[in-house]
Amino acid sequence: MSTNRKSIGIVGARGHTGVELIRLIAAHPALELAFVSSRELDGQRVDAHVPEYRGELRYSSPAHEDLPKLGTDVVILALPNGKAAACVAAFDAAGVDPLIVDLSADYRFDPAWYYGLPELTREKWRGERRISNPGCYATAMQLSIAPLKDLLAAPPVCFGVSGYSGAGTTPSDKNDPDKLRDNLMPYALTGHMHEKEASFRLGVPVEFMPHVAPHFRGLTVTTNLYLARPLRREEVLARFHAAYGHEKLVSVTDDAPWVSHIAHRHHAEIGGFALSADGKRVVIVATLDNLLKGAATQAMQNINRAIGVDECTAVPSP
Ligand SMILES: NC(=O)C1=CN([C@@H]2O[C@H](COP(=O)(O)OP(=O)(O)OC[C@H]3O[C@@H](n4cnc5c(N)ncnc54)[C@H](OP(=O)(O)O)[C@@H]3O)[C@@H](O)[C@H]2O)C=CC1
Ligand SMILES: CC(=O)N[C@@H](CCC(=O)OP(=O)(O)O)C(=O)O
Incomplete structure (x- = not known):
């Protein structure tokens, strides 16, 4: 993996939003996909499901407590509602603090998390490393x-x-x-x-x-x-x-x-x-x-801002 890119993983990558995130990351100059998790697709090649991704990566199915050991700079949680906390707890328990972006509704009311609807809230970001993506x-x-x-x-x-x-x-x-x-x-x-x-x-x-x-x-x-x-x-x-x-x-x-x-x-x-x-x-x-500005694209805006690149990096122009 080249050292000038941030490594990124997606938990729940088989889903509709996960697929869009893989596409966006595949075209991103500052991010490198390090893991994509799916229990159902465990072991299968990512490019067999998302042709825009070019590389050798395969889906994996790490246990929550193993996520911190993967050592990625950025983690996207694209799980159904109610499932994010167990992953977040695993990072807390391990003392590992990647940038975490949660697509579910689980942290949208939590003041400790930045709520990332950039056009309305970008001035409120105070460097939080936990970002809740809006519905x-x-x-x-x-x-x-x-x-x-x-x-x-x-x-x-x-x-x-x-x-x-x-x-x-x-x-x-x-x-x-x-x-x-x-x-x-x-x-x-x-x-x-x-x-x-x-x-x-x-x-x-x-x-x-x-x-x-x-x-x-x-x-x-x-x-x-x-x-x-x-x-x-x-x-x-x-x-x-x-x-x-x-x-x-x-x-x-x-x-x-x-x-x-x-x-x-x-x-x-x-x-x-x-x-x-x-x-x-x-x-x-x-x-x-709903899968783009309503989910994956908005997550990408939030990640871009947090890693210090232009907010629309890798987002195709309207
Ligand atoms: N769809 C949309 O338009 C939008 C969705 N969201 C939110 O984004 C999140 C993802 O949505 P979406 O992509 O549509 O969801 P999907 O149902 O399409 O995908 C969910 C993913 O989570 C995995 N998963 C499901 N259940 C579990 C579980 N119990 N434990 C671990 N992994 C599980 C699935 O893969 P596998 O079973 O193979 O492990 C799959 O990869 C949700 O919280 C949703 O509310 C937000 C905005 C818009
Ligand atoms: C058609 C449909 O069912 N849509 C979903 C909204 C998708 C979304 O944004 O979900 P979260 O808030 O759960 O992240 C719903 O109404 O729950």
Whole structure:
């Protein structure tokens, strides 16, 4: 392994987000993939599953307590919710302190972990070596609401529709193509984790109603916001351009974005900005690829920042 690159490992690399992370790391000039764990693919060549990876690495299945012995500079946890703590505890017990980025919801409310939604929180990073990556819908909701947060007259109401890759690979109704065919499946209509996450992180209550649809990847969040005073459309747009005009991975569009255009792309799109006649209600539409800006790309932004390279290193341009 060349010494000028940081070594990186992925725990839970068989999953949808793990595959995207392998692709991003394979093209990264400052990172070298050192291990990828999967119990199911243990022993198989990585390039047989992710052709973008060129190298000899094979999946492995280390026990949690053996992860610190692998000695990587960076560890990404891409496990289902509730599984990260055992890995984190293994590093703590061994006194080994790599940069850890957790994709699950497990540390999103933990003040000891930096919450990495770069466009909204990058100024708050204080060199933490533990980074909690935001949820996919929670990213879209926060990006949609933050520029108008000071003007809210009521909790924003967010209608979300995700492709079924959002439900991971463990079989369930929400990732069963037969049950999803010609269907739109509502779930967790109050109290979804991302409702709590967006409310907690924005500091205002947010109401969220998720649905899963028959497409594979990409999500839409349509947000209804009641405003405390009337705004003109140009004023709303000016706020979004001021917030995101300089951002490579957030595009502000005039029209409402379509989810079919965002699959496989690394940025979020925010548009629509439909105002009611009295100017006190605005509807905003955000799309992003749940596996990219909603997960792997956002993790890469966070890792890049933490290892001291440009935040968009190895992230293809929108
Ligand atoms: N999918 C999405 O759109 C998004 C997902 N996330 C979060 O990212 C994380 C990963 O998601 P995703 O890639 O979709 O998940 P998947 O279900 O697709 O993959 C999970 C991975 O974890 C491994 N795994 C499963 N159960 C266990 C276990 N009990 N112990 C150890 N390893 C296990 C699986 O491999 P194996 O069984 O072979 O070991 C697999 O590699 C989740 O926490 C999810 O909530 C965040 C944002 C968006
Ligand atoms: C369609 C679907 O099921 N989507 C997932 C969100 C995926 C995600 O961001 O997950 P975490 O917050 O768990 O990391 C869900 O609603 O739970």
